[in-house]
Amino acid sequence: MTVTLADVAARARVSPATVSRVLNGNYPVAASTRERVLRAVDDLDYVLNGPASSLAAATSDLVGILVNDIADPFFGIMAGAAQTQIGGPGDGSGRAGGEKLAVICNTGGSPERELTYLTLLQRQRAAAVVLTGGAVESPAHQAAMAAKLAKLADAGTRIVFCGRPPLPEGDALVAALAFDNRGGGRRLTEHLISLGHRRIGYVAGPPERTTTRHRLEGHREALRAAGLEDFPAGGGTAGGPGADGDRLVVHGPYDRRSGYEATLELLRRAPDVTAIVAANDTVALGACAAVRDQGMRIPQDISVAGFDDLPFSVDAVPALTTVRLPLFEAGARAGRLAMGKENPPPGGIATIAAELMIRGSTAAPRS
Amino acid sequence: MTVTLADVAARARVSPATVSRVLNGNYPVAASTRERVLRAVDDLDYVLNGPASSLAAATSDLVGILVNDIADPFFGIMAGAAQTQIGGPGDGSGRAGGEKLAVICNTGGSPERELTYLTLLQRQRAAAVVLTGGAVESPAHQAAMAAKLAKLADAGTRIVFCGRPPLPEGDALVAALAFDNRGGGRRLTEHLISLGHRRIGYVAGPPERTTTRHRLEGHREALRAAGLEDFPAGGGTAGGPGADGDRLVVHGPYDRRSGYEATLELLRRAPDVTAIVAANDTVALGACAAVRDQGMRIPQDISVAGFDDLPFSVDAVPALTTVRLPLFEAGARAGRLAMGKENPPPGGIATIAAELMIRGSTAAPRS
DNA sequence: CTGTTAGCGCTTTCAG
DNA sequence: CTGAAAGCGCTAACAG
Numbered sequence: 001m002t003v004t005l006a007d008v009a010a011r012a013r014v015s016p017a018t019v020s021r022v023l024n025g026n027y028p029v030a031a032s033t034r035e036r037v038l039r040a041v042d043d044l045d046y047v048l049n050g051p052a053s054s055l056a057a058a059t060s061d062l063v064g065i066l067v068n069d070i071a072d073p074f075f076g077i078m079a080g081a082a083q084t085q086i087g088g089p090g091d092g093s094g095r096a097g098g099e100k101l102a103v104i105c106n107t108g109g110s111p112e113r114e115l116t117y118l119t120l121l122q123r124q125r126a127a128a129v130v131l132t133g134g135a136v137e138s139p140a141h142q143a144a145m146a147a148k149l150a151k152l153a154d155a156g157t158r159i160v161f162c163g164r165p166p167l168p169e170g171d172a173l174v175a176a177l178a179f180d181n182r183g184g185g186r187r188l189t190e191h192l193i194s195l196g197h198r199r200i201g202y203v204a205g206p207p208e209r210t211t212t213r214h215r216l217e218g219h220r221e222a223l224r225a226a227g228l229e230d231f232p233a234g235g236g237t238a239g240g241p242g243a244d245g246d247r248l249v250v251h252g253p254y255d256r257r258s259g260y261e262a263t264l265e266l267l268r269r270a271p272d273v274t275a276i277v278a279a280n281d282t283v284a285l286g287a288c289a290a291v292r293d294q295g296m297r298i299p300q301d302i303s304v305a306g307f308d309d310l311p312f313s314v315d316a317v318p319a320l321t322t323v324r325l326p327l328f329e330a331g332a333r334a335g336r337l338a339m340g341k342e343n344p345p346p347g348g349i350a351t352i353a354a355e356l357m358i359r360g361s362t363a364a365p366r367s
Numbered sequence: 368m369t370v371t372l373a374d375v376a377a378r379a380r381v382s383p384a385t386v387s388r389v390l391n392g393n394y395p396v397a398a399s400t401r402e403r404v405l406r407a408v409d410d411l412d413y414v415l416n417g418p419a420s421s422l423a424a425a426t427s428d429l430v431g432i433l434v435n436d437i438a439d440p441f442f443g444i445m446a447g448a449a450q451t452q453i454g455g456p457g458d459g460s461g462r463a464g465g466e467k468l469a470v471i472c473n474t475g476g477s478p479e480r481e482l483t484y485l486t487l488l489q490r491q492r493a494a495a496v497v498l499t500g501g502a503v504e505s506p507a508h509q510a511a512m513a514a515k516l517a518k519l520a521d522a523g524t525r526i527v528f529c530g531r532p533p534l535p536e537g538d539a540l541v542a543a544l545a546f547d548n549r550g551g552g553r554r555l556t557e558h559l560i561s562l563g564h565r566r567i568g569y570v571a572g573p574p575e576r577t578t579t580r581h582r583l584e585g586h587r588e589a590l591r592a593a594g595l596e597d598f599p600a601g602g603g604t605a606g607g608p609g610a611d612g613d614r615l616v617v618h619g620p621y622d623r624r625s626g627y628e629a630t631l632e633l634l635r636r637a638p639d640v641t642a643i644v645a646a647n648d649t650v651a652l653g654a655c656a657a658v659r660d661q662g663m664r665i666p667q668d669i670s671v672a673g674f675d676d677l678p679f680s681v682d683a684v685p686a687l688t689t690v691r692l693p694l695f696e697a698g699a700r701a702g703r704l705a706m707g708k709e710n711p712p713p714g715g716i717a718t719i720a721a722e723l724m725i726r727g728s729t730a731a732p733r734s
Numbered sequence: 735c736t737g738t739t740a741g742c743g744c745t746t747t748c749a750g
Numbered sequence: 751c752t753g754a755a756a757g758c759g760c761t762a763a764c765a766g
Contacts, residue, residue: 056760
């Protein structure tokens with residue numbers, strides 16, 4: 001029923017090996033032969049058996065792209081961009097040729113799923129894996145990840161981080177594109193301070209994420225530099241890294257609802273805040289809604305700022321002050337790195353600049 | 368270097384066949400033996416060779432999810448939901464067991480890429496394929512799709528449509544979950560008409576998409592029912608299906624920018640429109656921006672409505688009147704269908720209801 | 735440039 | 751319930 005390479009070989013009156021060679025295009029074949037083979041392929045409507053080919057070649061054309069939440073455009077944009085550099089499209093040949101199959105895997109932010117997907121990808125002998133977005137910092141998970149990635153790497157899988165800092169052990173195996181979350185966070189808060197804000201609330205992401213920590217650290221650097229750090233330096237009572245007793249920081253997931261609720265909580269704890277910085281734009285939207293529902297105006301009564309500069313942020317009313325991350329460019333570059341089309345940055349790690357976007361949602365506090 | 372099933376068998380003092388059986392859990396194995404095997408697997412840190420297994424079994428554990436634009440939450444939400452029903456997660460076993468690898472493929476809305484991805488998935492002997500969102504209606508592409516899907520289907524790949532109408536030939540091979548775009552579009556425009564609007568502009572999606580056509584048809588049904596259809600019934604001069612001479616309809620891609628520009632164009636053509644219906648929420652955001660940049664207020668000077676009810680729509684100011692599509696639920700159901708966990712709807716096709724969400728961006732026209 | 739020959743690592747009858 | 755053996759369809763040396 002199903003056409004095999006041998007069938008094609010028979011019809012083209014060549015050996016299977018030759019068919020394989022023209023299909024893979026990695027070996028000299030006479031033009032006339034190649035043409036005959038190609039015709040046979042078309043006539044028979046032959047489709048290569050991927051598993052067989054991967055088994056024999058000990059490598060597949062799968063490239064995995066791991067994301068924390070594919071419903072979030074932050075990841076959608078990066079993943080889509082990476083796929084443009086990897087996927088079947090570019091070659092325009094119509095017939096699927098030497099393309100890789102770029103696939104996006106949604107971990108939902110769960111460390112277990114991240115590991116599971118990695119195992120699944122390892123099982124498929126993936127050609128490369130791109131890990132996007134913030135990592136979970138629990139030591140156990142980091143160790144497990146390092147071990148798994150090492151295994152993948154020496155099975156020949158290329159590893160690329162995109163928008164994620166390299167692992168502590170700094171495997172040379174990995175090319176990393178890290179966003180300057182700390183610098184962006186710092187500049188954002190500096191902006192608020194320069195506007196005259198002194199009590200600034202912060203709606204942070206989940207405490208165990210690198211992204212959360214870095215952005216928050218930047219925020220605190222700015223506060224400290226301005227002598228505004230009014231919380232205990234050594235952290236507070238809650239457990240885990242980054243925990244602290246600061247009444248002006250509330251943690252929660254990276255979603256709108258969390259932004260809404262955390263903001264309400266913040267306003268309850270400190271009704272005198274004049275500005276709120278959100279972990280990202282989505283959270284900021286929730287924060288805006290909460291602020292409004294409390295009968296306050298943005299930015300007259302309270303300023304709100306986000307992070308990422310997602311497409312909808314400019315359309316918020318007022319437009320959201322935020323920090324732009326070049327998500328598309330970073331994703332595309334990660335895709336190229338995964339394909340080996342581009343050389344890794346010196347030292348294996350590149351820091352991607354974050355640009356402050358000042359818009360209407362922030363202004364000087366009243367009086 | 369790499370551990371094989373034979374190694375595990377040796378260590379567990381059983382035959383390779385037995386190891387295979389415990390791993391696949393589809394055959395009776397003595398509890399003690401199974402345990403011994405499992406321990407050997409752990410000791411050796413064995414990972415199944417996917418290609419080899421797929422080759423032997425003539426089927427893989429890959430499930431493809433095709434989307435038009437993964438940067439758009441419309442697709443991100445559906446795809447993510449589908450993955451929750453398919454991916455490695457649910458079983459919680461830690462070790463990757465019987466899971467499928469659900470992968471998202473971003474076609475960018477290009478028919479060629481759609482076909483290419485299908486070929487790639489066919490090559491991988493995918494267990495199932497989920498196609499999401501609107502289809503391109505060109506007859507050539509439809510024919511190519513039908514042929515390709517037929518081939519996939521009889522290679523044992525399960526096919527599921529999600530948010531896409533079944534193909535004209537209505538293959539019984541396919542389970543389809545279609546959104547009621549026409550009904551939703553109709554109710555939305557009826558709402559506007561009931562508010563008193565008579566000149567309603569429409570920023571439509573790309574003309575060749577099913578989604579675009581259905582939503583627009585619903586809009587026209589409503590206009591016609593109210594006797595407001597002021598354009599030539601038979602269509603106008605532009606080429607292609609769905610083209611018409613209606614000055615109040617402008618087509619463009621499903622993105623914010625298109626919404627912005629098309630709205631400007633609309634306002635130029637017909638400065639007297641009192642309401643604008645957008646192809647979807649993203650487009651609506653662009654439309655809102657354009658309206659504001661023209662110095663008009665929403666909804667006092669002009670009403671704006673969207674479609675989809677994406678998460679950010681409720682946060683627009685004023686909140687967007689739109690049509691809610693149960694994207695998550697539909698995606699999850701599609702995932703279940705793809706896994707064979709749920710029976711296909713009677714007749715192979717289910718229509719998913721669309722719910723009108725009336726919010727602040729629409730109001731009665733002035734005077 | 736092209737054919738021959740071995741496997742790649744697993745699943746699956748078929749016996750026991 | 752378990753083992754033995756025969757491929758699955760392709761690639762990759764090696765010879766020509």
